[in-house]
Amino acid sequence: MPTYLLLADGVLLLHLAVVVFVVAGPLLCLLGHRRGWPVVNGLRFRLVHGLLLGFVIAQAWLGQLCPLTVLESWLRVQGGEAGYGSSFIGHWVGRLLFYQAPMWVFALVYTAFGGLVLAVWWRVPLRQKPLTYAHQSR
Numbered sequence: 001m002p003t004y005l006l007l008a009d010g011v012l013l014l015h016l017a018v019v020v021f022v023v024a025g026p027l028l029c030l031l032g033h034r035r036g037w038p039v040v041n042g043l044r045f046r047l048v049h050g051l052l053l054g055f056v057i058a059q060a061w062l063g064q065l066c067p068l069t070v071l072e073s074w075l076r077v078q079g080g081e082a083g084y085g086s087s088f089i090g091h092w093v094g095r096l097l098f099y100q101a102p103m104w105v106f107a108l109v110y111t112a113f114g115g116l117v118l119a120v121w122w123r124v125p126l127r128q129k130p131l132t133y134a135h136q137s138r
Contacts (some may be wrong), residue, residue, distance in 0.1 A: 004078040005076065008072050011071050016067070025053070032047050042126065043126055043129040046121065
């Protein structure tokens with residue numbers, strides 16, 4: 001049974017990583033643009049970020065729970081827990097991620113955040129080639 005709880009904590013950490021990536025994406029784009037980080041100005045970063053955010057927005061408007069939340073909950077039940085958090089990780093990371101509100105509130109917040117992301121992407125367009133600087137010597 002402890003294996004299920006360890007897996008549940010792993011899913012929770014993955015969930016946290018996805019949330020941090022999605023939330024930090026626009027800031028990384030702005031900061032990366034100023035500092036010349038080619039990764040955040042590239043198509044792959046923007047595509048992964050946009051797909052994840054689009055999935056979150058769609059599931060919220062459809063009234064669905066995140067599959068990571070469902071999987072974590074199932075693992076916790078399999079491990080003998082009734083819900084979130086008897087472990088340290090489960091308790092504290094869960095408190096950071098999960099809030100009680102009507103689903104329409106989440107849909108509205110996620111959609112507004114999606115609008116912010118689009119505004120950042122418009123402000124900081126994709127770069128297909130790495131940055132080059134005039135002072136670089138060959």
